[in-house]
Amino acid sequence: MTKLVYFAWVRERVGKPEETVDLPASITTVAALLDWQKTRGEEYAYAFEHASVIRVALDKTHAPHDAALGDAREIAFFPPMTGG
Amino acid sequence: MQGRSVHGATIRIQRDPFDVPAETARLTAGRADIGGIVAFTGLCRDEGGRLRALELEHYPGMAEDEIGRVAQTALARWPLLGLTAIHRFGMIAPGEDIVLVIAASAHRRAAFEAADFMMDYLKTRAPFWKREHLIDGSIGAWVEAKAEDDTAAARW
Numbered sequence: 001m002t003k004l005v006y007f008a009w010v011r012e013r014v015g016k017p018e019e020t021v022d023l024p025a026s027i028t029t030v031a032a033l034l035d036w037q038k039t040r041g042e043e044y045a046y047a048f049e050h051a052s053v054i055r056v057a058l059d060k061t062h063a064p065h066d067a068a069l070g071d072a073r074e075i076a077f078f079p080p081m082t083g084g
Numbered sequence: 085m086q087g088r089s090v091h092g093a094t095i096r097i098q099r100d101p102f103d104v105p106a107e108t109a110r111l112t113a114g115r116a117d118i119g120g121i122v123a124f125t126g127l128c129r130d131e132g133g134r135l136r137a138l139e140l141e142h143y144p145g146m147a148e149d150e151i152g153r154v155a156q157t158a159l160a161r162w163p164l165l166g167l168t169a170i171h172r173f174g175m176i177a178p179g180e181d182i183v184l185v186i187a188a189s190a191h192r193r194a195a196f197e198a199a200d201f202m203m204d205y206l207k208t209r210a211p212f213w214k215r216e217h218l219i220d221g222s223i224g225a226w227v228e229a230k231a232e233d234d235t236a237a238a239r240w
Contacts (some may be wrong), residue, residue, distance in 0.1 A: 008141055008213035009226050060146035062209065076143060076211075080229035083140065083171060083212025084126055084183050084203060 006047075007078035010054060013047035023069075030056045031065045033075065047077075055080060093155035093167040097147045099174040102184055111166035111188050118165050120192040122199040124185045130178035136219045138227075140182070142173045143211035154205040158187070161201070162194040169202060171212065204237040 005018040027033050034051040037044050048054065056063050058072035069075070094110075096102075104123060112118055128138050151169050159167060166188035176182055183206070187198040208229075216224035 005143075007143055007211065008215070057143070057146055057211070060143070060149050062150070076146070078143070078211060079213060079226065081208060081211055082214045082227045082229050083142070083210045084207035084233075 002072070003074045005074060005076045007076065009079055010047050010077045013043060015043050028069055029065075030058075030063055030067045030069065033069060034065065037077075053080065054078070092159055092164070093152065093169070095148055095151050095155060095168075096170045097142060097144070097151075098170065098172060101172070101181060102170045104181075104184060104186075107168055107170065107184060108186055111168060111186060115165075117190060118188045119190045120195045121166075121186060121188045122192075122195040124183075124199050124203055125181050126183040126203070128176045128178050128180050128182055131216070134218060135178055135216055136221075137175045137177050137217040138182070139175055139215045139217055139223075140173045141213045141215070142171075146211045147171065147173075150210050151206060154202060154209060157205070158198045158202055162187075162189065162198040164189050164194060164198055167198065167202075169206065171206070171210065173212065175217070201240050204233070204240065207233045208237045 001020050002023050003018060003020050006014045011017050027036050034048055034054065037048045038051065055078050057076040058067065058069065059074055104125060108121060108123055111121065151171065155167055155169060158164065164187055168186040170184040172182055185199050185202045187195040189195040214227040216227065218224050
């Protein structure tokens with residue numbers, strides 16, 4: 001099982017801060033996971049509509065979209081950061 | 085108050101305000117080898133009177149980790165004698181402090197550059213998101229990331 005966490009407008013569009021899912025074994029990269037998210041319903045299609053702008057972190061470390069998921073237990077999705 | 089000290093850097097993510105003189109004194113206490121300190125404080129603007137507050141959301145755990153990673157890069161790149169980074173979250177009113185970076189070194193250049201680098205990298209890599217709460221009571225949009233921040237970070 002993998003924990004998915006969402007922040008800022010991604011969280012608002014998905015409608016929940018986190019969830020635990022059983023990822024299909026065929027999904028091995030960040031890009032494939034973003035594509036899969038779009039298929040999970042209306043709110044996900046909306047949240048991941050412009051997937052190229054969404055940032056992903058694997059176990060709390062930034063990961064590019066071509067990264068392998070490996071054995072990440074917590075995967076986060078969020079907009080570009082606006083701190084500081 | 086959450087906090088951590090990583091190989092000479094102090095990183096804190098907190099809801100409460102911070103005390104700049106106290107944080108500076110903490111870096112210099114009991115030592116005489118420091119020749120310069122650069123402290124940068126980022127404040128919440130009122131955006132021409134439009135803003136009631138900024139809401140800062142963050143990713144607990146990753147925020148500390150990521151700022152810690154940026155701090156390690158700074159410590160490896162400049163001969164620093166102290167480094168502190170504090171970032172607040174929650175509701176912050178105009179005029180209040182948001183972020184603090186303090187860099188200490190024997191000579192000024194390293195402290196100036198390290199503090200500048202820390203802010204550029206913190207803005208583009210630390211998992212924080214700002215949302216505007218407006219004076220008319222409405223909740224505004226999530227603040228959009230600026231391309232100029234990426235350009236600033238790419239300088240290093």
